[in-house]
Amino acid sequence: MKFLSNNSIWIIVFIIFILMFFASENFYTLNNQLNVLRQVSILGIICIGIAIVLIGGNFDLSIGAIITACAVTSLAMQPSSPGLTLLSIIIPITVGILCGLINGILVGYLNLNSIVATIGTQFTFTGFLLYSVSGQHVYAFDTHAIYFFISNGRLFGIPFPVYLLFSFYILAFIILKFSLFGRYLEAVGGNIRSAYLSGINTKKIIVYSYLISGLMSSLGGILIASRVRNMDPTAGIGYEFLALTAVILGGTKLTGGYGRIFNVFAGVLIIGLISNSITLLNLSYYAKLLIQGFIFLLVVGYDSYLNNYSKANV
Amino acid sequence: MSMKKIISLKNISKRFGGVKAVEDISLDLFESEVCGIVGHNGAGKTVLMNILSGVYNSDTGEIYYYGNKVNFKSPADAKKKGIETIHQNLALAENLNASANFFLGREIYNKIYFRDEKKMFLESKKAINKINKYFKDFNTNVANLSGGQKQSIAIARAVYFNAKVIIMDEPTAALGPEETSVVRDIIKKLKENGISIFLISHDINDLFDLSDKIAVLKNGKLIGVKEKLNSNKDEILEMIITGK
Secondary structure, three states, X not given: OHHHHHOOHHHHHHHHHHHXXXXXXXXXXXXXHHHHHHHHHHHHHHHHHXXXXXXXXXXXOOHHHHHHHHHHHHHHOOOOOHHHHHHHHHHHXXXXXXXXXXXXXXXXXXXXXXXXXXXXXXXXXXXHHHHHOOOXXXXXXXXXXXXXXXXXXXXXXXXXXXXXXXXXXXXXXXXXXXXXXXXXXXXXXXXXXXXXXXXXXXXXXXXXXXXXXXXXXXXXXXXXXXXXXXXXXXOOOOHHHHHHHHHHHOOOOOOXXXXXXXXXXHHHHHHHHHHHHHHHOOOOHHHHHHHHHHHHHHHHHHHXXXXXXXXXXX | OOOOEEEEEEEEEEEEOOEEXXXXXXXXXXXXXXXXXXXXXXXXXXXXHHHHOOOOOOOEEEEEEOOEEEOOOOHHHHHHOOEEEEOOOOOOOOOOEHHHHHOOOOOOEOOOOXXXXXXXXXXXXXXXXXXXXOOOOOOOEHHHOOHHHHHHHHHHHHHHOOOOEEEEEOOOOOOOHHHHHHXXXXXXXXXXXOOEEEEEOOOHHHHHHHOOEEEEEEOOEEEEEEEHHHOOHHHHHHHHHHOO
């Protein structure tokens, strides 16, 4: 019973599957299901970072800017040879980790409120990026086959990003479930003062969580760059909203201290399935925004209700 | 036989902005000694103990541990030396269970730094049941435990990690009469086992029952330290009220 209540999000995934069975005959094709998985793979990878920061009791609203910065950096290197392809992956990852480090220092060491700090860095990173590329789109006309494969290739018929998605979720699960970092993250998110008094280096844990978020955002950025090979330097804005919706939908507490990574994956799937359903049902982009906004409010309201309910019962 | 000096606080001062929280306090603690600390709210008791436990750094003054000067930059530093603190709010993460809280910051782990949950569960169960044999809710989040149960975890944790000195900040404030009596017995046992204790309490009866000496603080200053055998409750109360 406890298992069911802890994983009730999967029931929603199941309900969407049932509803779409009646709504669209194209929904159940293997091609469409793989398409959904490929589409959610980028959001899914980014959500791991957001979830880890949120479990630690903080927010990262700068991911949209980090994703774009990393995508633009990657494309600007015109990855047309194997060497350049490698660099066009390593350097954006370094950029993402550096952005995460800045966020981590601001929140962990300088004690800035994470919402305010990461909104600040979102503008700073975007501004710096716009300045660097003079506000212009960045293209990569001639990319190497390996670079193209990262986001567009298939292995045994399954899109390559789907392998990355599952690998990172399994890795994140192992880290959160079994490692010391996983326990410290929960403790810091649950009660940072108690964690500090228990001898945990809370500042370091916060910095690590932002480093992971920066890393995941950079991987998301590289996947986007490899897919579209044409990047508007403001394209990532709004990603944080979508990612937060998926993470909270997956049951991660807004107040920190609790989150299950596979339920986050269910939240990502729901976002992907809804987006796919909207397309299959020929609904407009405005309807998509409306539905996503409504879901966001619904899950935030539900989280707040649960939080007040548990407080009243202690 | 003279007892060994474990802790020596020398001329400790701490300000928060314009407020002098602790002003030039010197205090010693000997082996197997219970030193009661008493004073009104805002007297500086908790701040002084938080300096010793590494939560705050003092502005001036020195701390000596077994005669050696020490500088605790964090609670982890103090714990490494065997100075455990049972804070007034117990310092437990309410979203974690008893076992996770018991080992928080000092987990048992394997070669690849994965937590050994089974071993931690068994060890914490044994240690907590030594303090409170009725404790059974090991898988429940601490948020859903009673004040006495939380206290049991905090005390068992301090004892388990071979503390040389235990700082107890109002250890019975949240407890009922029966649980208070258990904590009193624990303090007596700890003392018998050679552990030295700083005991902050508002309860003058507790202090007289459990302490060997009582330090009285008022407005951040040490008014005096009285040996229990050479003093009485009226004298201590007068010191608390008049500050003389």
